[in-house]
Amino acid sequence: MALSNEELQDIISQLSPEERKQLLSQLDKQIEIDDKAEQIIQVSEEKQEIPSDTKIYCCPYCGSANYKKLGVTKKGMQRYKCNNCKKTFSENHGDSLRYSHLTDNQWMKMLRGIVNHHSLTQIANDTGISVSTAWACRMKINQAIATMYGYTDLFQGTTEADEYYCRAAFKGKRDPEFFVYTLKRMPRHHYTYQEKIEWLQKHGLYDYVMNKYDNTEASKDKKGRTALDRFLDGRVKRGISNDQICILTLVDESNKLYIEPVTVGRLEKAIVKAKLKPRYTPDKSNVIVTDDHNAYNRALYGTKARHEVISASKHRKGKYNLAKVNSVHSALARYMDPKIGKVYTTKYLDLNLMLFWWLFKYREYNTEEKAQALFSIMNDQIPDIELREKVNQVTLNELQNREITLDTKGLFPNKL
Secondary structure, eight states: OOOOHHHHHHHHHTSOHHHHHHHHHHHHHHHHHHHHHHHHHHHHHHHHTSOTTOSOOSOTTTOOSOEEEEEEOTTSOEEEEETTTOOEEETTTTOTTTTOOSOHHHHHHHHHHHHTTOOHHHHHHHHTSOHHHHHHHHHHHHHHHHHHTOSOOOBOSEEEEEEEEEEOOOTTOOOHHIIIIIIOSOOOOOOOHHHHHHHHHHTTOHHHHHHHSOOSGGGOOTTSOOHHHHHHHOOOOSSSSTTEEEEEEEEETTOOEEEEEEEESSOOHHHHHHHHGGGBOOOTTOEEEEESOGGGTTTTTTTTOEEEEEOTTOSEETTEEOHHHHHHHHHHHHHTOGGGTOOOOGGGHHHHHHHHHHHHHTTTSOHHHHHHHHHHHHTTOOSOHHHHHHOOOOOHHHHHTOOOOSBOTTSSOSOO
């Protein structure tokens, strides 16, 4: 029962000045506690208004859980306002589809095309968009997979490692000086000899090339081609050369896969050590099976892994072989088949291989299940909050200005 004012006055008048000060201090503390409790109750009441199926669980700017609904966007998307930092945000904040003008139906058609390994032209025609838009969407999908999963798998037990080579490609690079001065070759155009000469003259590079590359009998090779002829030819060099990109591959008994473009030209021991050693959980039962490439020799020292070498003249060594990694490379060859135009530019090779990794990981899924899983990633509908936080929205400008992740050995810049 509450005391009346007269009763309170009577109690206070009986206190000494020191006791009154103590009472006032205690009242201030209690009022502060009561205010905090009221705020918690208010936040709890506001949270009850927010539907349980929302993807928003805190303010994306300050991390506060004290937010409320604030109408909808033009497209009918729920908006919120943070009571802490006062900023507003929508239900799809941070989604990779946030600024996309494509409908959900168009996205699903595109994802089915990507899963079925259709060309960009075919995807664009089926979806009703331009080829450049199809490319940008596919790159955003690859980037989302890369940020969500990355190279985080750890390996244990028997594993197989090998390298796969594809040619370096610079599709979309329009700078003539980059090819002539940096790569020291012509762009791989379908030009005649005369058209190549005219191309050099048009870009002011003809005199440089004529002075740089000998066109006399002394420079002829066994096929009778001069240094100038070899430059203008622009063919891919045979065998492993600086025209090739090395893709390092590791697969275990459960088909867990690591695949990454690591360097230009031949694989080196330092790269194998830097890339593969962190992938292993130290255990005496670890076995790595490789061919007789010297780069793998003692590269995993410290992981307790035993190294089994399969000679180039043999297919197996006891119970060990390279069947699994060769199977992966066969699938990769189909994925990157240059005969049907599947030549991935070096700048985005790692992202395209992340899509291959994801398709390999979920190879047991049918087309519709894969497409729906990718749509969930892009639409931020991932149940695991930690995985969801890893998927960062990326803009087209960020994609175009990204750096090459592999070791270029100084043959060309990391940023093209």
